[in-house]
Amino acid sequence: MTAATARGARTPPRRTETNPERWWTKPLLTVGFLTLTGAILSAKTAPATGYELSLYTATPILFWVGVAIALGGALLVAFVSSVRWVRSLALVLAATAMLSVLGLPFLRDYYFHGTADPMTHLGLAKDLNSGRTSPFGIMYPGIHILAVFISRVVGYPLRRSVLFVTLLFALVYILFVPLCVRLLVSGPRTTTIGVFSALLLLPINHISTHFRVHPFTLTTLYSAFIVFLLLKAFLSEGRYDRRSKRSKPVDTVAGTFVVLAVVLTSVVLFHPQQALNVLILFVTICDIQLLYRVFRSDHPISEHPRLYAPTLFFLGVYALWTTRTSWFYRLADKHLSKIAGYIQGETVAGKQIQAQGDSIAAIGASIPELFVKLFLLSAVYTAITAVIALLSVSHAFDDETTAPQSTRLYLSLSLLPLLMVFLVYFVGSISKMQFRHLGFLMLLATLLGAVGLCVALKRLRHTISLPRSGLLFAVGFALMLVLAIAPLYQSPYIHKQNVQVTEMQMEGYDQAFEHQTNGVPVLGIRMEPTRYADATRGVQWRSERERLYRQTVPFNTLSQLQTTFRSPRYVIVTRLDREREINAYQQLRFSKEEFQAIERQSGINRVMSNGEVQLYYVVDNSTTDDEPP
Template sequence: MKRSTLNITFAVGFLATAVGLLVARSNPASSYEPSIYTGTPTITWAAFALALAVAVSTALTCRGREQAFGIALGATTVTGIVSLPVIRNYRFAGMGDALTHLGWTRDIVTGQTAPHELFYPGIHSLASVFHYVGGVPIERALLFGIVILFVPFLLFVPLVVREISGSGVAVGIAAVISWMVLPINNIATHMGVHTNSNALFLVPVVIFAFVAYLRRRAAIERLAFGLSPFTLLIFLTGIALLFVHPQQMINVVVLLGAISAVQFLARRRYDDHPILDHPTMYAHTVVLGVIFTVWATSNERFRDALAGLLTGILTADVGGGAEVGQREASLQEIGSGLGELFVTMFFELALISLVVGVFILLVWLGRTSLDPETKSFVNYLSLSLIPLTGMFFVYFFGTPTMAFRQVGFLAVILTILAGVAFARGVGGLSSVITRPGANAVVALALGACLVLGLMTVFASPIIYSPNQHVTDQKFSGYEAGLTHTDDDTPLAGMGYDPYRYDHGLNGIEREGTLSAGTADSGTVDPEAFEAGNYSGAYHGSDYYFVVTEFDLTREIEIYDELHHSEDSLEEFETREGVDKVISNDEFRMYSVSGSG
């Protein structure tokens, strides 16, 4: 393609991204949106689609500066998609852990707690800086933090692949696969204020640090005491990861431990091998392992989580098998199933895992033409998948949520390996058809996976999980309810425990904070509620019943009245002993008499 034509193509792509962002900004969310995809104007999605089409084609076919422009276009567009809650003026996004993180950030801002007193203070500290320096509300500052922590993923995945293989094809493919955001699965990793998920996007930075350390060994790069600048970079990025979330830090320690084991075995077995020329990772593994151990064991939350994991492994009715069975039964009742949901949420990850798996097998069988240095790095990462996958099974039988978080980390490694694997696939396909034809086939396949991946970055009805958009009216309703109602009367939600809103609005480090599973906060029993036994629906006592637009969307529209029906809610409002005490367009609170 001529340079002038290419310049015009890039101009069209960047203009499309700008138009999409401006249209999204000019159409802010005015009320609760069940799906950010349908709430965002169609023009925005059309503009983003055009920009990504240009980005995919140029990232795969161009080299040098032009390829960098294509990668920059795609990364900018995907960052814009991830930033939609900020761009479209969401008050907040996230109703589970996100609200608790909001409460911790509020505690830091108000001086109720210090950052170092938290187990993972990274995003809370970052949001506090935005709040103090920029004067933005704490909720918005946290949304900014999500974007800031996400961008390194898009930057460093292609940089790691460039360090590993040096192939322009591999770099472009790795960039495109990074745009799919494979670490987000919306089961245990989420695109929101969720520190475990946010930490995943920093993992490529740590991997880049140790790959650069292994690659660049010149004496001129040494600092005092024989230290390499990349050694310091490994330690600094590892500590940064620890502060965002320790689970991903321990995964990095396991990764480095696996590399150290490969180096040790190579030194025992071979007299001449590229791995023998690499500096060892023994010290880095030990130092980061000690840092994690000291930090984690001094924290009560870690000790409780470890005890819960061990209990889950030893208890027959706890674990992934039981949870999967419950989810499958619920999906069947609303006319769906795990198969359909798996295709929607995991098809692109499964396809890429299959390609990477075949590629690794060919590497181990010696059936590829990789240069020895690249093959060494592929072996490092592929062999590390063995202990990392073993950790997945430990989590699966102990705490299923942790297992799917582990899938997120595995997806980061697979994203990096996929760049090299698909590049070799393009080379092999080129021997069968023409090189342009091979590029076209790969571009179409990756483009289809990219669409599917971006469709599930955010929670939405397509995966039976409504958008966790928190509006001004919802915050206002909860704030009034928590402030003006009787403190001795518990709050009960319709499938959602209101205690998280107490965390987000009032902080956590104070007396009287609501907690899950206590006499102060919980959810009504759906069977008793549907039967009209409103007093028996919540411990037979007086309580406040909260219904939000999110609850109605989930229970009535998405779950198809599986647990709560619209008729029962209408009957509930007219029952004696039930009084509406707070109401706006998206929030209702009722006072329910225990004798009703």
């Protein structure tokens, strides 16, 4: 046995399957691919014609039936088949089915998908594409550069390229999560469990991470690639020493670390805040390596390639990029002041969550209900992760090789500082940032949770046969996929509205800005018009005109607009606003009667309407002859 083998660098051959192949696996795969093709065509031939409160109900039922058959067939074949290439085809089918769900806004020809932040990112991409700003003028230009590149190479409109970028990052995540799992644990169904764990998309929580043009979320998904490179470097066999005729570890694995350097630079450009999570992961691993080298020199970790040089490089790039502007200092000051407020008793831990809980209760829902819909799967994987982490730290894991144990130990111990960051954000009630960091924690929980499921399946196969154990896991993942897909897009199911942006909305807002008289603010319903101004006119205008678009109508005042304001105002109302307030939020802040009362009020003039957007002018109540401009 060589030193490399003793360290566990080489994975022993997998045990061959002895179960006969089921006759129905290949026909079931054929049916799955055919039905998925029909599902995609049905969605493609039913483009959206206006605003849809729920993407789920507006998408043809044939699409959902086809996706369900494809995923169900892929699950059965992937867990029951004994032929590797058949299982591989099943995994391709499952991944394609999920990507078709993730690509629904693209398939159904949405003009754009994502209000709020995505609108601003579209405006930044437009500014970058037109040359009004440079990449150095954006704090995290990576997503925007990629969207502009795709637009220029492929010829897509920029708004479509931005949507396509989200699919690319989802593909990276779905590809590298199972590859990471393969490096963490061995077994014949490792890839299968890794793929279906990835399809659950646990980093998406709909509070601070969303599957749309949201750089932090997309960077979190991209981080799966970084974790893969880390694990791959640690499992390298090193170089061959001719004198000792043994394989010796090296401090850096050149090829992997060169790629890692490029990837680490890109993650800073994609989003520095998420890059900080990755940096914490790197620093923690360096600390682990140092401690084991000093106190446990006989442990395989002491012979792993050193991560010191890549971490120093990463830290340098991060410092150079973030400290060149005031962004880093403003963010640090905000966080430190919030934490100081908590220590001094001025801030209540979890205040944001408490406020949202009150609103949820007001519309007849409950925190436990939303927890089940949004976090049940995360809780399951977190519980499994806790068990795997404890077993890894205590070195009590029974595995064929020591290499996966060592890499699991890295990830397990790295959870502690990342969890501390999450708790700091939570007790400081720093906006909803704690749920951003929870997204990255769930990436690691997905990997370690998948490891736990692989071990469970291996143990289960000692008790019952492969078809039965595989069928049990297939049913379990089928239920989890239903729970994962149901809240993937915002809808009344989770008491939110679809964030679809129609062409009529964009045109309506653009016309509203054209009609606007200088100095008269434009107010939105719950959402500031500034986001639409970003998307239609770019972001560079903000320093001059931000004051005019930064206001919203106060709650429960639509029926008394003129008495609410002491000076002229424009009020813009969209179909999205009505659907959100009346149906999704169940008239919590604005009622159906209030919307109907707008045009019945004296001093309120409708200036413009295009079917989805109406612009009203609120006359100055100090005079009676004021006319809308």
